[in-house]
Amino acid sequence: MSAWRLAEPFGTLIDRSQPISFLFNGRSLTGLGGDTLASALLVNGVRLVGRSFKLHRPRGIFSCGIEEPTGIVDLLDGVRRTPNVRSTVVEISPGLAAESVNCWPSVRFDLGALNGWFAPLLPAGFYYKTFKWPNWHLFEPTVRRMAGLGRASLTTDQDRYEEVSTQVDLLVVGGGIAGLAAAIASAEAGARTTLLCAGAAPGGGLGAQGDPAVAEMIAKAGRAGVTVMPRTLAFGVYDHNLVCASEQLAGATRGPGVLRERLWKIRARSIIAAQGAFERPMIFPGNDRPGVMLSGAVQRYADAYGVACGRRIVIAANCDSAYRVAQRLRTAGIEVLAVLDRRPASHIGTHAEGVRTLASSGIGKVLGASSVKGCLTVAAEGPSVRSERLDCDLILSAGGHAPAVHLHSQAGGKLRWEAEASMFVPDGPAPGLYSVGACAGVFSRQAALEHAADVGRSLALGFTVPPAPVGGAGRSLASTRIAGVRGKAFIDLQNDVAATDIGLAALENYRSIEHLKRYTTTGMATDQGKTSNVNALVLMGELTQREPAQVGTTKFRPPFAPMTLGTLVGRRVGSLYRPLKHLPAVQWHAAHGALFEHFGNWSRPAAYPLAGESLNEAAQREARCVRQSVGLFDGSPLGKLEIWGPDAAQFLDLMYVGTMSTLRVGQARYGLVLNANGVVVDDGIVARLGEGHFWVNTTSAGVERTAAAFEEWLQCEFTNLKVFVTAVTARFANLTVSGPRAWEALAAIGFDAAFSPQNMTHMSLREGAFGAIPLRVLRASFTGELSYEINLPVDESGGLLEMLMAAIAPLGGCLYGIEALEILRTEKGYIHVGTDTDGTTLPGDIGFGRAIDGKRANFVGRRSLLRPAARDPQRLQLVALSPADGRTLLPCGAQIAALNPPTATEGHVTSSYWSPSLDAPVALAMLARGGERQGEHVGVHHLGRRIDAVVVKAPFIDPQGERLNG
Amino acid sequence: MDERLDWEAALAATGVTVKVDRSVRLVALRYFDAGGFGERLRTALGEGIPAPLGFNRGRYGAAEDPFMLVWRSPTECWLLSATAAPIEAISREIAGFGDACLIDQTGGILALRVEGSRTLDLLHRLGSVDSVPRAGEASTGRFADISVTAVGLATTEFLMLVERGHVVHLLGWIRETLTDF
Amino acid sequence: MMRIPCIVCGLRDENEFTCGGTSHLVRPAIDASDRDWAEYLFFRDNPKGLHHERWRHTQGCGQWFNLVRHTLTHEILTVYAMTESPPR
Structure with missing residues (x-):
């Protein structure tokens, strides 16, 4: 086996006294405390971890960090399954189980590898040219099965997540030496400073090497009062210096039902980005073979985890840091066969003692089918130089560095191409965000420390922030590829995008970087191109005679790394997923058998099923009961607004269709609220309480929207009107008693005769009292029966509720819910805004044309009703429908047409219920020219079926409305 | 349950x-003219309309009933009280006053x-x-x-x-x- | 998520507000032509730069106010009352 565990001082993050067992593809392996899954797999000699997305080529671990493109696994933890986890960032824990992705039946013998045989037919963008004939639907199921890498969990996430808001003066993102230096300087200058680091502890790469200076800095940061937040990844910078970060809670990998991740929303006066730089891979044929790894990663596996990834290594290089890696690994006992440096000797600024170096060289071929077994060298000048075979078991890729400019770019910062080191660096600061260290292109240790401290201090004290001293990385070529070498060389290892695919994109003229990305899918995998984007754009530049700066980068968008959905959702799950409103008497209703459902933003009784009753059966019983006797309904959610002021009447005339200013005290009127487009957005009842005092009922779901519309007109347009709009929906409970025996019930408990039907007309509001309890009683009806809406202070409503319940019992009365109410109002042809109307419905469509013509005052939406479209005779109009056979329920949403399809639709069914009182179906619909089509037969079309229906007159029950008067 | x-x-x-x-009893006080209403409030309760984003605490009457006035918007503040007395006091003061009203939200x-x-x-x-x-x-x-x-x-x-x-x-x-x- | 400076309450997260779009639109009279009315309802300038717009602190004090925002950088330059004219 080519991997082994190194002795101290290597392994600064592991605990050698703590062996931990875990499972990989069902096989039990052992690692040590502090190991990541990647380091544990590597030390166990596991090279083959998964299969690539498109071609199912063998894939292993490539990096040692968040940028990992191929070491992807699914984690299994009891019933929990987390897909597409980067093995390089997961710490192993007892009982952890991981599984390879994108392979079947196993990673070693994967049938999908057959795709590789068809590779020439599957270049970039092949799916734009295939899967069409004869019908693309035939291919869809297969493509779906093949898409993706891991498998998602099919169970509910049992874990818990929370969201916290905080504010700081200075937020440092990144816990390496530059970040620490900036944080220390800032805190010592008096600023509230917080430092985020994604790893288990700060220290960065040098800390992992055991550099004592780093430990001293960490201690100093503590003494200075820096708040260090480990395991906290800043995934996005948003407007006005909002940084969002997700914190992994230690120990939360075991057991369900614990707080697993915490979302931090941090407003920072200033932000310092110190996330370091990623490493660029070299491009050579076979560079995707397991056993090809980033050079810095191999060093980090040795330093931090004490894992030697191979015994005999070859380094393909394009930068000076490769030599420091070579030197370091030699001290671990790893043999460095050669450094093949792409650059000419003049560019090479350093050397490694005792290591063979070949300039202007690279790798021509990788030997070994599913793991590196050796390689052949190639010369940059041409094939004249003899190729040499090197028997290595590990190839290190050292193409140079790419500063992690993501947060800088998200914050609106610009980039420039630093030609000497061939990297994009921040071109000055972003608004509110300053980069330090390798993140800013500063690779000299001393320069980085000094600059970072300077920036931290300057921001804390309000001084000018010094620019970054970019440099210290030596000279690197832009291209890491030797042209003309045959064999498949990969750019994006997860999505299988090869150098030839970039060539194809250039050939087909997808030259812009955004087109290149989407056409080839380079940079679109779960690693978002952290190790491939620069190589891709540099290559595109080569092929199209452009500099890298001219090709540019794609837009950087959050999140920086894959996010758990639960973290973004936080507490908004289950009953909290949106702010639901509950009835004041919710517990009483629950005790009386209510079946609650969500209606708009309210939780309300849909019905009160008796034992063995379905919801529908209960609704039928309740509706029949209201028509025959009396029903009790909790109408508390109905919107209630108090409109008060000397200009209240004039204002309501402006807001409503229907003239409200002519209401007498105690009189009520139905009205529609339109928007500026003339569309019906709310309806309700307006009643006058006094000269400049009105009681307005809106729909339950629309009260906030309507009150907001009223406020907008008053504050923005009609600013001279003296009117107050005050919502009192929650202050008053609304107990509605409805049915032919409604007054009997009220009289039985002692309601004043002033409220009797003889003394109180329909559509009137009377103030009074029940004992000491003040009442506002409205005689209005949504059921078509004699109805009393009793509004009273909510805290005093419990007693009356019980009394009414007792009063209706001997009359054969019952509680009724929303479902029964829908049946009753449909029987009467009363509309429900948003059900029978939509975003196109004008008042004339629902029978209000005459009310508008008759109104003198202007009102919101009036001008829109004068447009030609508003007068179009072909408009959909509200009609009542009955099935021709008198029995078939017409499905809601079914399309209506006289002819059979294919034909133009003439409308649709909006409300449809079985009427228990008529023992027949009743329905409402919107139908073109509906007003003129009384008695006409139409077809109601639903899922290939035609139901014959007749346009009839509404209402279905009590056409003269006599029942309203009791 | x-x-x-x-x-x-x-x-x-x-x-x-x-x-x-x-x-806690709570009533909403609404006024077109904060200056004028503030004076009536001071007359009734001894405290004026709170400054924007502020609240005033006071005591009313011989029984020293505690109350609080909470600023809500340029045309609204809320009166919180454990007893009815402070509410009745301001209610009497503005009765018939066309420029302000009191809406009980208890x-x-x-x-x-x-x-x-x-x-x-x-x-x-x-x-x-x-x-x-x-x-x-x-x-x-x-x-x-x-x-x-x-x-x-x-x-x-x-x-x-x-x-x-x-x-x-x-x-x-x-x-x-x-x-x- | 921007931080909007409510004219009354000061800086608050954007999700406490409703954006009312371009400010200082003049509503045509009822006898306006169909074209003028449609332009008032639907046509808006989309400047790459300073934009005068109105916001309401809906989950706060409930007040409407104007502000000037740079549409590219989201920098908010000034805030002024609903009934005030735009500053120069």
Whole structure:
């Protein structure tokens, strides 16, 4: 086996006294405390971890960090399954189980590898040219099965997540030496400073090497009062210096039902980005073979985890840091066969003692089918130089560095191409965000420390922030590829995008970087191109005679790394997923058998099923009961607004269709609220309480929207009107008693005769009292029966509720819910805004044309009703429908047409219920020219079926409305 | 009975307690002219309209009934009181006054008392730091995705005034948060 | 998520507000032509730069106010009352 565990001082993050067992593809392996899954797999000699997305080529671990493109696994933890986890960032824990992705039946013998045989037919963008004939639907199921890498969990996430808001003066993102230096300087200058680091502890790469200076800095940061937040990844910078970060809670990998991740929303006066730089891979044929790894990663596996990834290594290089890696690994006992440096000797600024170096060289071929077994060298000048075979078991890729400019770019910062080191660096600061260290292109240790401290201090004290001293990385070529070498060389290892695919994109003229990305899918995998984007754009530049700066980068968008959905959702799950409103008497209703459902933003009784009753059966019983006797309904959610002021009447005339200013005290009127487009957005009842005092009922779901519309007109347009709009929906409970025996019930408990039907007309509001309890009683009806809406202070409503319940019992009365109410109002042809109307419905469509013509005052939406479209005779109009056979329920949403399809639709069914009182179906619909089509037969079309229906007159029950008067 | 619907029960964790105070009466005072109304308020209760984002505390009458005036908007402030007397006093003062009105919201707006050393930890898990008033301030902001008027009685003592329909939702969010405290 | 400076309450998270779009639109009279009315309802300038817009602190004090925002950087330059004219 080519991997082994190194002795101290290597392994600064592991605990050698703590062996931990875990499972990989069902096989039990052992690692040590502090190991990541990647380091544990590597030390166990596991090279083959998964299969690539498109071609199912063998894939292993490539990096040692968040940028990992191929070491992807699914984690299994009891019933929990987390897909597409980067093995390089997961710490192993007892009982952890991981599984390879994108392979079947196993990673070693994967049938999908057959795709590789068809590779020439599957270049970039092949799916734009295939899967069409004869019908693309035939291919869809297969493509779906093949898409993706891991498998998602099919169970509910049992874990818990929370969201916290905080504010700081200075937020440092990144816990390496530059970040620490900036944080220390800032805190010592008096600023509230917080430092985020994604790893288990700060220290960065040098800390992992055991550099004592780093430990001293960490201690100093503590003494200075820096708040260090480990395991906290800043995934996005948003407007006005909002940084969002997700914190992994230690120990939360075991057991369900614990707080697993915490979302931090941090407003920072200033932000310092110190996330370091990623490493660029070299491009050579076979560079995707397991056993090809980033050079810095191999060093980090040795330093931090004490894992030697191979015994005999070859380094393909394009930068000076490769030599420091070579030197370091030699001290671990790893043999460095050669450094093949792409650059000419003049560019090479350093050397490694005792290591063979070949300039202007690279790798021509990788030997070994599913793991590196050796390689052949190639010369940059041409094939004249003899190729040499090197028997290595590990190839290190050292193409140079790419500063992690993501947060800088998200914050609106610009980039420039630093030609000497061939990297994009921040071109000055972003608004509110300053980069330090390798993140800013500063690779000299001393320069980085000094600059970072300077920036931290300057921001804390309000001084000018010094620019970054970019440099210290030596000279690197832009291209890491030797042209003309045959064999498949990969750019994006997860999505299988090869150098030839970039060539194809250039050939087909997808030259812009955004087109290149989407056409080839380079940079679109779960690693978002952290190790491939620069190589891709540099290559595109080569092929199209452009500099890298001219090709540019794609837009950087959050999140920086894959996010758990639960973290973004936080507490908004289950009953909290949106702010639901509950009835004041919710517990009483629950005790009386209510079946609650969500209606708009309210939780309300849909019905009160008796034992063995379905919801529908209960609704039928309740509706029949209201028509025959009396029903009790909790109408508390109905919107209630108090409109008060000397200009209240004039204002309501402006807001409503229907003239409200002519209401007498105690009189009520139905009205529609339109928007500026003339569309019906709310309806309700307006009643006058006094000269400049009105009681307005809106729909339950629309009260906030309507009150907001009223406020907008008053504050923005009609600013001279003296009117107050005050919502009192929650202050008053609304107990509605409805049915032919409604007054009997009220009289039985002692309601004043002033409220009797003889003394109180329909559509009137009377103030009074029940004992000491003040009442506002409205005689209005949504059921078509004699109805009393009793509004009273909510805290005093419990007693009356019980009394009414007792009063209706001997009359054969019952509680009724929303479902029964829908049946009753449909029987009467009363509309429900948003059900029978939509975003196109004008008042004339629902029978209000005459009310508008008759109104003198202007009102919101009036001008829109004068447009030609508003007068179009072909408009959909509200009609009542009955099935021709008198029995078939017409499905809601079914399309209506006289002819059979294919034909133009003439409308649709909006409300449809079985009427228990008529023992027949009743329905409402919107139908073109509906007003003129009384008695006409139409077809109601639903899922290939035609139901014959007749346009009839509404209402279905009590056409003269006599029942309203009791 | 689903314990989540019992909004009168107290919620507690180490460092914080949350409980609806049923004794709070609350009326909304609305006025077109703050200057004129402020004088009438001072006449009736001895305190004027609070400064924007502020609240005034006072005592009324021989019985020294405590009351609080909470600023809500340029045309509205809320009068909180445990007894009817201060409310009746201002109601008498503005009777027949065409430029101001009093709308009783008792029961429709509930008062949660939130106090304890970890109160701010809780509030920062309901809403943004910007929305939490300092001691001596009162302001309305978004907590648990709904609108709540918070009154900073002291650095770790707050009233949260919430529409009754939403109290189950707010307490539900608080309960979940305290579970992980 | 921006931080909007409410004219009354000061800086608050954007999710406490409703954006009312372009400010200082003049509503045509009822005898306006169909074209003028449609332009008032639906046509808007989409400037790459300063935009005068109105916001309401819906989950706060409930007040409407104006502000000037740079549409590219989201920098908010100034805030002024609903009934005030735009500053220069």
